[in-house]
Amino acid sequence: MATPDLAHLDRLSSMLDSRFRLPGTNMRFGWDTIVGLVPGVGDAVMLVPAGYLMFQAYRMGARKRTLARMALNTGLDTTVGAIPLLGDLFDMAFKSNNRNVAILRKEIERRGTGPAPTRR
Structure with missing residues (x-):
């Protein structure tokens, strides 16, 4: 399976x-919001994407620190997102x-070499 770019x-x-x-308005939203x-399952379902x-x-070679920041964002979104309205x-x-x-893009730019070899 090829790694998405x-x-x-x-x-x-x-x-x-x-x-x-x-x-x-200029306010934008996506399927995550919809x-x-x-109630109850919407935020849990959005954990999949x-x-x-x-x-x-991870497969693109992101550092543990980068993955931790991404996990923190996702956890915060899921936790606060569970509060109605x-x-x-x-x-x-x-x-x-x-x-x-954006965090992943910054990580790749920091390396300056493009995506690292993919992990399996």
Whole structure:
């Protein structure tokens, strides 16, 4: 199985966090916010694509520190997102998946050599 490139992960995070615009505003949201509206299971379901992003970061050679920051963002999003209404508003503003891809991009740029050999 080939490792997705950063552009693929960026498209996925945009779909999850900023795919749609609230009419009449500049506020953006994605499937993470929409699915998160389902009480009890929405935020748990959205752990799957967030975990996929972190797994691909691992396969791309991200350091443990980078993976820990990504996990912290995802954990915060899931924990606060579980609070009715307030969590949904937080989810629209925080955009953990976009943050995680930005962290991964910075990691790759720090290396300056492009993606590391993939881990299996």
